[in-house]
């Protein structure tokens with residue numbers, strides 16, 4: 117199965133010129149790789165200037181709005197994104213949750229994005245670990261609430277549009293004393309997520325949907341996470357074409 121490697125540029129870089137350079141650098145590597153799907157999620161402002169033009173490179177957005185049109189100053193609709201060639205949308209990133217996005221808003225955003233035919237990269241992750249494994253319940257709740265009331269047809273292969281990104285908040289490189297999770301513990305969560313998805317989205321889709329890891333991923337640790345998981349969501353290292361290119365090559369070489 118193809119690995120999925122996602123670049124989340126967050127609110128970087130500061131100029132279109134830099135964005136183009138990073139994009140071209142990544143594209144040069146992605147072009148040579150057959151076994152990895154690369155998705156670049158730039159800030160909205162750069163999207164129309166970045167053209168993938170190769171089959172295994174796609175553009176994603178870092179957010180969407182939950183209403184389809186109308187008087188919502190400053191928001192961007194799923195249809196506008198589709199029209200610009202966007203195929204994926206990150207929804208529920210912890211940095212948006214920290215700004216006040218609730219599970220209910222995330223649920224509406226996921227529904228609207230799937231309806232428009234965007235593939236959703238649904239982010240979940242606990243703020244901290246505890247020794248009694250209560251954080252598993254926290255993740256279960258994020259998923260239950262996020263996927264509430266979404267018709268199953270949106271999750272069925274071949275058109276099924278859901279990817280889950282498990283991104284523990286404490287592991288994100290911008291967090292104080294950030295440390296990547298271990299591949300074993302991330303995989304334990306992936307198994308839990310897959311099992312809990314069965315009654316929600318159906319057992320066949322739950323078996324098949326990609327579950328990705330995110331949080332301080334770099335060339336030095338990505339291979340471990342990709343052994344048992346289907347991809348990675350990369351923040352700071354995705355702004356460096358050399359590091360990100362290494363990550364892509366490593367992903368491409370995983371059996």
Ligand code: 13P
Nearest residue numbers: 124288289331332351352
């Ligand atoms: P880092 O790779 O910088 O830890 O960021 C992870 C992230 O938040 C990607 O969405």
